[in-house]
Amino acid sequence: MSKPESSEWLLGDESVDTKPTYSKVEGRALSNFIIGASLIILTVLNITQYWRSITAPNPSQIVYSPVQHLLSYELREFGTGKPGDPSPYFGEPSTKLDRAWRDLYPSVYQLIPKESAAQLVEKTLIFPHDPQRRYVVELEVFHLIHCLNMIRKSTRPDYYKGFAPGIVNSHTEDLLFGPEHVSHCIESIRQAIMCHVDVTPYTWIWNSTSGHMQNVFATPHTCRNFDAIRDWARPENNGGNVSAGFDGLYREMNDPLDKSTWINGYRGD
Numbered sequence: 001m002s003k004p005e006s007s008e009w010l011l012g013d014e015s016v017d018t019k020p021t022y023s024k025v026e027g028r029a030l031s032n033f034i035i036g037a038s039l040i041i042l043t044v045l046n047i048t049q050y051w052r053s054i055t056a057p058n059p060s061q062i063v064y065s066p067v068q069h070l071l072s073y074e075l076r077e078f079g080t081g082k083p084g085d086p087s088p089y090f091g092e093p094s095t096k097l098d099r100a101w102r103d104l105y106p107s108v109y110q111l112i113p114k115e116s117a118a119q120l121v122e123k124t125l126i127f128p129h130d131p132q133r134r135y136v137v138e139l140e141v142f143h144l145i146h147c148l149n150m151i152r153k154s155t156r157p158d159y160y161k162g163f164a165p166g167i168v169n170s171h172t173e174d175l176l177f178g179p180e181h182v183s184h185c186i187e188s189i190r191q192a193i194m195c196h197v198d199v200t201p202y203t204w205i206w207n208s209t210s211g212h213m214q215n216v217f218a219t220p221h222t223c224r225n226f227d228a229i230r231d232w233a234r235p236e237n238n239g240g241n242v243s244a245g246f247d248g249l250y251r252e253m254n255d256p257l258d259k260s261t262w263i264n265g266y267r268g269d
């Protein structure tokens with residue numbers, strides 16, 4: 001995010017005013033007026049500039065994201081999540097259900113080119129051994145879906161046997177539904193929900209069969225287009241090869257975006 005322009009030179013102008021060059025009262029009043037007016041105009045310009053810098057290019061995505069150009073909005077009617085819901089992500093555990101969930105995050109991490117990595121608010125690393133020397137990121141949406149999938153699996157220890165007591169440093173996702181990792185996931189999802197503040201109003205209807213009020217879960221919501229982002233993140237596009245894992249013990253040196261990695265006379269080209 002670009003910071004508002006510095007207005008240091010304005011202070012320079014003010015210091016001119018303190019020099020005893022203006023002896024006449026009128027001259028002084030006029031110059032004070034001009035300086036005052038300039039200050040007001042420049043303050044307004046600065047505020048406008050600042051506002052533009054925090055709202056551009058998309059007010060719904062202030063922090064730079066490599067996929068911000070793909071964001072669009074649509075209406076989606078939510079399912080009920082109740083018995084009889086035809087959602088492929090809902091119901092008794094099965095390999096079919098697992099495949100459906102896994103296809104929501106074809107790659108947990110994504111690889112982006114240098115030009116894109118250079119715009120990140122925080123630096124990231126070059127992905128170990130990538131011949132194209134792309135940089136690694138993990139879009140929050142995929143982190144959260146992976147997390148939700150781990151919570152889902154943790155509710156069925158009768159079916160999913162990979163249970164491990166804590167966070168395990170492994171590429172095997174099935175070791176990630178122990179209580180420590182699940183707590184991390186619940187905390188991540190809580191923050192995401194509170195971050196996005198979906199204010200879609202559910203309504204209530206009268207059910208004359210049961211004789212009580214019930215809320216209508218199948219209601220249209222304002223949603224970002226998920227499919228476009230998932231397609232971007234597929235391994236054949238910008239995703240990583242998840243089954244190949246991550247050589248997390250290997251550090252790529254001579255990263256043009258990180259001087260602390262420059263060795264053997266490398267100068268960042």
Ligand SMILES: *[C@@H]1O[C@H](CO)[C@@H](O)[C@H](O)[C@H]1NC(C)=O
Pocket residue numbers: 207208209210214
């Ligand atoms: C009304 O309640 C009945 C009995 O609980 C239930 O079977 C039915 O699905 C409900 N109707 C709607 C529209 O949800």
Ligand SMILES: *[C@@H]1O[C@H](CO)[C@@H](O)[C@H](O)[C@H]1NC(C)=O
Pocket residue numbers: 235241242243244245
């Ligand atoms: C992904 O990695 C696995 C395991 O190393 C390998 O068998 C597979 O061929 C790789 N797939 C692609 C598309 O590179």
